[in-house]
Amino acid sequence: MTVSDIEKAYQELAPVVSHTPLQYDRFLSEKYQATILLKREDLQIVRSFKLRGAYYAIAANQEKVARGVVCASAGNHAQGVAYTCQERQLPAVIYMPTTTPQQKINQVKFFGGDFVKIELVGDTFDAAAEAAQRYAADNQMAFIAPFDDPAIIAGQGTAAVEILADADKENHDIDIVVAAIGGGGLISGTAAYLKGKRPNIQIIGAEPIGAASMQAAFDQGEPVALSQIEKFVDGAAVKKVGQLTYQHTKEYVDHLLAVEEGAICQTILELYTKQAIVAEPAGALSVAALELIKEQIKGKTVVCMISGGNNDSSRMAEIEEKSLIYQGLKHYFIINFPQRPGALKEFVSHVLGPDDDITRFEYTKKINRGTGPVMLGILLKRTSDLDALLARIAAFDAQYINLQNNQSLYSLLV
Numbered sequence: 035m036t037v038s039d040i041e042k043a044y045q046e047l048a049p050v051v052s053h054t055p056l057q058y059d060r061f062l063s064e065k066y067q068a069t070i071l072l073k074r075e076d077l078q079i080v081r082s083f084k085l086r087g088a089y090y091a092i093a094a095n096q097e098k099v100a101r102g103v104v105c106a107s108a109g110n111h112a113q114g115v116a117y118t119c120q121e122r123q124l125p126a127v128i129y130m131p132t133t134t135p136q137q138k139i140n141q142v143k144f145f146g147g148d149f150v151k152i153e154l155v156g157d158t159f160d161a162a163a164e165a166a167q168r169y170a171a172d173n174q175m176a177f178i179a180p181f182d183d184p185a186i187i188a189g190q191g192t193a194a195v196e197i198l199a200d201a202d203k204e205n206h207d208i209d210i211v212v213a214a215i216g217g218g219g220l221i222s223g224t225a226a227y228l229k230g231k232r233p234n235i236q237i238i239g240a241e242p243i244g245a246a247s248m249q250a251a252f253d254q255g256e257p258v259a260l261s262q263i264e265k266f267v268d269g270a271a272v273k274k275v276g277q278l279t280y281q282h283t284k285e286y287v288d289h290l291l292a293v294e295e296g297a298i299c300q301t302i303l304e305l306y307t308k309q310a311i312v313a314e315p316a317g318a319l320s321v322a323a324l325e326l327i328k329e330q331i332k333g334k335t336v337v338c339m340i341s342g343g344n345n346d347s348s349r350m351a352e353i354e355e356k357s358l359i360y361q362g363l364k365h366y367f368i369i370n371f372p373q374r375p376g377a378l379k380e381f382v383s384h385v386l387g388p389d390d391d392i393t394r395f396e397y398t399k400k401i402n403r404g405t406g407p408v409m410l411g412i413l414l415k416r417t418s419d420l421d422a423l424l425a426r427i428a429a430f431d432a433q434y435i436n437l438q439n440n441q442s443l444y445s446l447l448v
Contacts, residue, residue: 035226039188040188040194040223040227043188043189051085054073054077054078055077056196058070058071059072062324066328066331068331068332069336076317077343082110085118086114089114089121089189090192092122098176101173102124103115103124104126104175105126107162107180109134109138109268110138110342112128112152113142115128116145116150119150120150125151127153127166128151128152128166130154131158131161135268136348137345153166157265159180159271159273181217182275183276183278187226191224193224198231198232206335208336209334210336211235211336211337212320213225213237213238213341214270214316214317215241215270216269216271216316217275221248221282221283222278225283237287237289238287238288238289238291239290239291240290240291240322240323241290241292244263245267245270245273246290247273251275252283259274266356268315269317269341269342270319296359298318312345313342315353320338363413363417367410369381369408370407371397373399373405389416390413390419393412395411396408
């Protein structure tokens with residue numbers, strides 16, 4: 035992938051996509067003692083960068099797409115394809131995992147209209163992709179890959195053309211660019227262009243810790259399929275990166291970071307409350323990664339790519355929960371309570387701290403046992419209160435279980 039390839043894509047896409055802002059962020063800049071600029075791809079027409087690659091790949095293959103197109107997507111690529119097919123009046127069949135948030139499904143329907151048919155298949159992107167490729171082959175339709183395709187990579191790289199143009203206009207000398215990695219299309223195009231134009235810019239890729247498929251490829255020397263992935267960061271939950279994107283990332287990207295889900299959730303809430311930015315989990319990845327490099331970025335100019343804003347409002351309770359757990363403020367326990375009147379009152383008065391709050395209480399009565407297990411959620415006001423709380427819980431029930439220390443039980447019960 036060359037600079038000229040990406041500049042050619044930029045010329046094709048300029049009349050079609052939005053030139054999204056590169057915004058100075060005061061809150062993050064003060065927090066990290068750096069100049070933090072946000073590339074706002076959440077403000078793109080389909081609320082993610084994916085329109086760039088999808089439109090360019092379809093426009094560049096007019097003969098192949100004449101019979102229609104097929105794609106697989108966790109949501110954002112699907113919206114880019116749907117929008118393009120509506121604009122160019124092409125039929126499309128779009129495969130999405132059954133776990134795709136309803137908001138993204140609805141948006142695909144909205145952007146595609148009567149030109150798009152949606153098929154929900156499998157629990158992961160990879161399962162949906164297999165089904166999509168089979169359908170495309172059986173029906174002689176063009177398969178528009180979500181990331182591992184030169185046209186897709188060139189299209190995604192056009193965001194970097196805008197970054198440099200806007201940075202130069204505002205006299206920003208960029209030191210670091212951080213971008214999310216799912217399958218690797220965005221980081222590939224971005225890194226190829228920036229390294230071609232400004233080799234001194236450091237490129238950092240951010241992956242969710244539960245789906246770090248690019249790091250796995252680096253470790254093995256080739257793309258490999260993870261045995262399982264966490265699907266919460268749906269826009270980056272890919273079991274296996276592409277061969278092309280792996281090669282580009284290996285050549286152009288300086289460093290990979292794995293970001294915890296809780297940190298991503300905390301960032302989503304901060305972006306919303308401090309800057310009124312609605313970011314989806316994958317969209318917040320680049321900003322969440324700053325916490326891992328906060329010492330290295332002091333005094334530097336850093337661009338974070340907000341890759342998407344397709345966040346389902348129904349997920350906000352889960353996002354807040356994960357954030358509180360990550361911050362050490364919310365905890366879950368299984369505690370045996372005596373089966374006698376006044377046991378709960380005793381727990382509240384002698385174990386619970388004055389600023390602690392019970393957020394969940396599920397009691398199972400055991401006949402003739404004298405005690406019964408309670409699944410208890412407790413919200414702290416300060417993380418420093420935890421040690422004292424644990425000591426009081428141990429005095430109340432020495433056999434209590436801290437569910438955060440037992441992930442199998444936690445995933446089953448919480």
